[in-house]
Amino acid sequence: MIPLDELLGFSGVLFAIGIFGVLTRRNFILLLVSIEIIMNAAILNFIAFAAYSPSGSPSGQSIAVILIGLAATEIAVGLAIVLALNRIIGSVNVAQAMELKL
Amino acid sequence: MNVDALLFALVAGAGIVTALGALMAREVVHTIMWIAVFFITLALTYFLLLAAFLGVLQLAVYAGAVTILLLFAVMVVRKRIFSREAAIGIGAPAVALTFLVAYLMLEMATSVYTSEPGQGYSVADLSRNLFTLNGAWVLALGLVMLSALVGAIYLAHESRGKAIRSEEGA
Numbered sequence: 001m002i003p004l005d006e007l008l009g010f011s012g013v014l015f016a017i018g019i020f021g022v023l024t025r026r027n028f029i030l031l032l033v034s035i036e037i038i039m040n041a042a043i044l045n046f047i048a049f050a051a052y053s054p055s056g057s058p059s060g061q062s063i064a065v066i067l068i069g070l071a072a073t074e075i076a077v078g079l080a081i082v083l084a085l086n087r088i089i090g091s092v093n094v095a096q097a098m099e100l101k102l
Numbered sequence: 103m104n105v106d107a108l109l110f111a112l113v114a115g116a117g118i119v120t121a122l123g124a125l126m127a128r129e130v131v132h133t134i135m136w137i138a139v140f141f142i143t144l145a146l147t148y149f150l151l152l153a154a155f156l157g158v159l160q161l162a163v164y165a166g167a168v169t170i171l172l173l174f175a176v177m178v179v180r181k182r183i184f185s186r187e188a189a190i191g192i193g194a195p196a197v198a199l200t201f202l203v204a205y206l207m208l209e210m211a212t213s214v215y216t217s218e219p220g221q222g223y224s225v226a227d228l229s230r231n232l233f234t235l236n237g238a239w240v241l242a243l244g245l246v247m248l249s250a251l252v253g254a255i256y257l258a259h260e261s262r263g264k265a266i267r268s269e270e271g272a
Binding site for chain 2: 001002003004005006007008009010011012013014015016017018019020021023024025027029030032033034036037040043044047048050051052053054056057058059061062063064065066068069070071072073074075076077079080081082083084086087092
């Protein structure tokens with residue numbers, strides 16, 4: 001079995017990469033991709049802790065299933081916002097979306 | 103070093119490289135290709151953690167559905183499909199903050215209490231736990247998905263943009 005600290009380190013590095021993407025990219029689709037990387041880092045944490053659960057309960061995996069559904073929902077709404085932004089301001093650059101009135 | 107640790111080192115290395123590749127790619131289509139591989143590396147990690155069901159779910163939902171959804175969005179925003187984004191402004195504060203976050207995460211990871219690893223869970227165990235102890239969360243997820251569906255249709259409805267444009271024109 002993989003050591004827990006290595007898994008958490010992997011997850012932490014992925015989280016940092018996601019934060020880097022959110023801070024540096026301006027394309028809405030790339031922002032969504034960065035947020036997905038952050039969500040996946042969190043899901044990996046849940047699954048890692050479930051594998052090392054002292055009580056032998058798969059609750060961490062249950063929460064991971066729910067989080068996967070939540071992340072898929074989030075990206076669907078995000079892409080609907082991308083389409084609306086593209087239709088209304090003609091760009092998917094968040095720097096040009098000066099107001100939230102879509 | 104046992105086989106699991108070696109495989110994990112390979113998979114984690116590939117995961118970090120593909121995540122960075124997704125964010126550093128200049129074309130959006132390339133980003134989506136990188137992120138698809140990234141999702142597959144995470145699915146492999148779940149398999150290594152004996153969470154086979156979640157690995158399959160990761161492959162179906164992320165590597166399959168989410169990737170295709172992202173590609174579809176790029177295709178709809180067609181004129182930018184092969185366009186390059188303006189030069190990425192890698193600001194020093196962003197890089198510094200990224201390294202700080204990574205450092206703190208690694209510090210916490212090495213100081214965590216570790217118990218003995220389990221033998222993995224069967225799908226029956228997982229579903230029993232999911233629909234009894236966490237049943238309320240499943241219902242809440244259903245409600246969130248329903249409202250997201252309605253919200254996405256509302257946002258993407260064609261007449262909405264026209265109405266706003268005619269308001270602005272008036």
